[in-house]
Amino acid sequence: MGKTIQLNNLSFAYNERQILKALNLVIGRKTFLSIIGPNGSGKTTLLKNIARNLKPTDGGILIDQRALETYGSAELAREMAVVHQQTDIGAAFTVHDVVMMGRNPHLTRFQQEDAHDRQIADQAMQWTSVDHLEERLINEISGGERQRVMIAKALAQEPTLLLLDEPTSFLDIHHQIEILELLKKLNQEKGISVIAVIHDLNLAARYSQEVLLLHQGKVLALGATEKVMTAANLEQAYHMEMMIDRNAYTGSLQVCPVSLRQRKSRTQCIHVIGGGGMGKEVIQRLHQDGWQVSLGVVNKGDSDAELATRLGMTIIEEEPFSDIQATTLHSAAIAANKAMAVILTSIPIGRGNLANIQMVMEQQKSGKTVIHYNTYLPHVDFDYVKGEGARLLEEMALAGMESTNDLDQLMAQLEAMAHEAEA
Numbered sequence: 001m002g003k004t005i006q007l008n009n010l011s012f013a014y015n016e017r018q019i020l021k022a023l024n025l026v027i028g029r030k031t032f033l034s035i036i037g038p039n040g041s042g043k044t045t046l047l048k049n050i051a052r053n054l055k056p057t058d059g060g061i062l063i064d065q066r067a068l069e070t071y072g073s074a075e076l077a078r079e080m081a082v083v084h085q086q087t088d089i090g091a092a093f094t095v096h097d098v099v100m101m102g103r104n105p106h107l108t109r110f111q112q113e114d115a116h117d118r119q120i121a122d123q124a125m126q127w128t129s130v131d132h133l134e135e136r137l138i139n140e141i142s143g144g145e146r147q148r149v150m151i152a153k154a155l156a157q158e159p160t161l162l163l164l165d166e167p168t169s170f171l172d173i174h175h176q177i178e179i180l181e182l183l184k185k186l187n188q189e190k191g192i193s194v195i196a197v198i199h200d201l202n203l204a205a206r207y208s209q210e211v212l213l214l215h216q217g218k219v220l221a222l223g224a225t226e227k228v229m230t231a232a233n234l235e236q237a238y239h240m241e242m243m244i245d246r247n248a249y250t251g252s253l254q255v256c257p258v259s260l261r262q263r264k265s266r267t268q269c270i271h272v273i274g275g276g277g278m279g280k281e282v283i284q285r286l287h288q289d290g291w292q293v294s295l296g297v298v299n300k301g302d303s304d305a306e307l308a309t310r311l312g313m314t315i316i317e318e319e320p321f322s323d324i325q326a327t328t329l330h331s332a333a334i335a336a337n338k339a340m341a342v343i344l345t346s347i348p349i350g351r352g353n354l355a356n357i358q359m360v361m362e363q364q365k366s367g368k369t370v371i372h373y374n375t376y377l378p379h380v381d382f383d384y385v386k387g388e389g390a391r392l393l394e395e396m397a398l399a400g401m402e403s404t405n406d407l408d409q410l411m412a413q414l415e416a417m418a419h420e421a422e423a
């Protein structure tokens with residue numbers, strides 16, 4: 001089951017406009033491949049070339065080493081079923097009729113479908129949960145229902161290769177997962193190759209074994225999902241900042257489009273005193289604005305530390321539930337020394353992290369710019385060391401520590417400092 005697909009120097013142009021540019025690749029047997037890429041990158045055009053709905057302007061396609069154009073149409077339809085994006089079918093057909101059309105490639109010209117054909121069509125309707133719509137007219141059901149009927153028709157063809165163009169685009173979340181689970185099952189249990197254009201990067205990451213990332217009609221990356229769906233590849237294709245994480249529940253890759261802004265790249269470092277999630281906002285923003293960031297001292301496993309780890313920042317960590325060791329504090333002081341400025345976020349101050357505040361105080365005394373990102377709420381106690389934390393903050397404020405609760409203003413101040421340093 002399944003078939004290999006080989007593209008040899010495949011090019012395609014609409015009129016004079018070159019869309020696919022000399023693609024060379026092999027799609028393995030029995031794979032579940034998602035084709036992803038931004039609007040207009042050529043995904044549908046590629047799918048239509050493979051489905052023989054469009055003829056390459058140059059190069060060719062081999063299905064299991066055999067040229068695509070040598071297949072007879074019924075012969076090809078027994079191998080390959082295609083579910084296009086929008087399908088317009090005449091009004092007179094019921095859902096049952098449409099699904100039954102999937103059996104045509106298996107019948108000779110005047111042959112009527114028999115019990116076996118009906119059984120296969122029934123099964124396809126059950127798999128796609130459209131059996132209850134059997135007697136309804138195809139143009140009198142919803143877009144999502146019609147999409148599932150078209151998948152049922154494709155399955156009734158009993159193909160070894162299933163091509164789908166955005167199979168989940170009209171479906172609600174329940175049916176999206178149902179259809180993708182079904183495709184995965186058909187792929188794993190029946191060995192049917194599935195090639196699907198999928199816009200939703202998280203669904204593509206969750207269900208596909210391999211991914212083809214198209215960009216401007218060329219292959220930007222092809223291979224195992226984890227190798228292709230990297231922040232660097234996706235940023236290059238979609239021109240925005242991305243973060244790749246792993247879903248704690250499903251374990252699959254999770255793509256988070258962070259910002260439309262292209263990240264600047266700066267050489268200056270900012271040291272952040274965070275902890276307990278209070279540094280998150282600042283860490284994210286510093287990262288977006290392209291600063292190098294060091295964080296610490298924070299406890300291992302702290303949510304600020306987890307975020308900073310994902311963003312590849314320098315972290316100075318201490319074992320949880322223990323006092324900050326002198327050597328750890330020394331490492332944090334070295335990091336702070338190297339930084340252009342130190343940002344103290346609104347952490348709760350307790351016995352465990354009081355040493356952080358003392359270290360920041362030393363930094364201020366030695367002339368380092370220390371800015372307090374002060375988001376403490378009035379009347380909410382943040383001092384768990386009998387007023388010692390509040391006293392140190394007050395002392396630093398008197399010694400000139402600036403304080404703001406406006407993140408934009410804080411970033412503008414850092415920008416101005418960097419500018420001044422460069423001048």
Ligand SMILES: Nc1ncnc2c1ncn2[C@@H]1O[C@H](COP(=O)(O)OP(=O)(O)OP(=O)(O)O)[C@@H](O)[C@H]1O
Nearest residue numbers: 014015017019037038039040041042043044045046
């Ligand atoms: N019939 C057509 N005639 C001329 N140009 C076309 C035709 N169909 C598509 N194009 C152009 O070809 C390019 C690729 O289109 P295609 O539909 O393959 O992209 P896609 O990656 O599937 O996009 P989307 O994500 O928006 O569905 C686009 O610039 C599109 O405008």
